[in-house]
Amino acid sequence: MKMNDKLFDDFIKEKIGNHVATVPVDMWNKIVQEKGRDKKSIYWWQPVAAVVVVGCMAIFFGWFDPFGTSEAEFKQGSTLQYNAIDLNSHGVTFNSQLSNSANQNSKTPENLAPQNISKLSNQVTNGKAVPTTFKDNNIARQNIKSSSIKSNLKATNQRLNANSSKNNLGSTSRPKTWMKNNISNEEVQSESPIAQVAIRPYYDRFSLVSIKEKIAAQNAASNISLSNKKSNFFSSVDCPSDRRSGNHGLYFELFGSPDIAFKQMEYKKVGNGINSKDSTSNKQLSYSLGFRLTKEIGQNLLVKTGLQYAQINERFDYRNENERTVSTVITIRTITNSNGTTTTIRDTSLVEQIGYRVKTTYNRYRSWDVPVILGYELNGEGWKANINGGAIFNLSSTQQGEFLDTSYRPASFSKSGPAIFKKKVGVGLYAGLSFIKEISNCTSFFAEPYIRYSLSDRTTNASPFTQRFHTAGILLGIRFKLNGSGAAK
């Protein structure tokens, strides 16, 4: 029979399909060396990459301000203070004081009155007196030539009136009201280039704020004493200078959170009922720490990103009912017989004890994540709230501890074990509600209850079980405003 193609192929396959070649002796060492080099190169770059990404984003939003509007540069070393306004005797009165760092402590709100404006003007314009006229409770027109500024402002006159009467403002004997933004349309000419440049950003901001109708006299009323204290106490504490007058705030948040983790776990092979019998794991208090950069991107819209570390703690208790221990018992007896001789007898025996043994292990699940969150801001009287939602991207995940295997025995998973758990858990969904309370011009305290839902399992395909954690907690932190001082919104 001639060899056809099929027979030929089968012959070749049979001959050399399972052929074994001689492997060089040093081949394994080369593989081990190469493996070691690969491991080192993998682990270090991830946290570095995360820091670089967050740093670049901070620089981008902080320096380039893609959503803000550019304005004249704020003169270095100059600060502005808006002082109290006497409503009663002068209607809407606006006093401004341009001061540099050398003159910060020279004036207090209570001491300023319209009659002092001219003195103030003189300080700036080398002695020229400036007449000042005001309309009662309405649009005021100022011609302060020396310390004047150029701006376009709108007034909420009715509110101003209502609030002034409601809060009984305006008494000359009372502390003056802090009227940050209730300045009406004013065209003010400036002859002082320094004043113009220095004060202008504040007026521009005020105009934007008043357009949004966020400034109310209630703020002024509630801040009567506080503002006075503020102007005194915080006069030496300056928020970062405002380089741009755009109303797009940039915030830096530091937070920590006590968490509760909810484990969703299922053994793949369920024949022996292990899913219902496993009660070895108990929740422990978990926590998260991190920071976020928050940037306003539009009307009440925020985007937040940062870096956070989360640790889920769990206690693994394993009780072995048939624990056996064998002890060696040596019995020494001394026998004295009638002759008076003493005989010592040593008796060595083994004693087996059967009982139960409890083994407790604390499991730790650690992860580094980058949150990318969108927020919607709500404003109220003296408070702010953010409704936040987004995704959390896991950068790296490690764990250590023990679990119950399918033979009801404890098995350990190492900190860097790729076998049971993934090194990257994937994406999780985030939802939170943040309550923000201002404690100073550029510092706020916030509390944000949240939930985090994990979309993928923490375990690999090779694991005998599937496991994922969902967490809930409350972020507690401090928020710093990075661009611009002055009135909060």
Add this chain to the structure above:
Amino acid sequence: MTEYEIINGCLNDNIKCQRMLFEQYAGKMLAVCLRYTKTKMEAEDVLQEAFLRIFKYIHQFKFEGSFEGWIRRIVVNTALKNISKKKINFSEMTDYNQVSATIEPYAYSNLGEDVILKLISQLPEGYRLVFNLNVIEGYSHEEIGNMLNIQASTSRSQLVKARKILQNKILNIQKIAV
């Protein structure tokens, strides 16, 4: 240790289990690499890279099917990746002998493994690849077409040519032997 235990040990990054796995399969896989490369040094490089990938991706093995088959696929893919850097030309050789050599079956029985391996290594690159993938690894022509980015018809014609060349070479060896 059983294969299951060795694999689990490798999943836990146990160096001892990894060595056992290497020692168990390295010889066979080196023979696979020798069929895809021209020199033994090149075959050793491919084997080294293949085992690094095996240890790295062993968690993707789902305990379904033969583990040796899974390893072999990784080794073959690594060899192909190594070859693809060279940009093989699947051109047809001019063959004036249109009829395959007819050789009696007994003539093949004297052929050793080394001889056959040597004959295969002397094939042109493209013929050798297709012959190895189809005859020894068992891939279909469509699969070979996807792997090598050629048409299935090209794969078929390359195989026919490779088989003819091998048969003629075996015949020549038999003539010399006689």
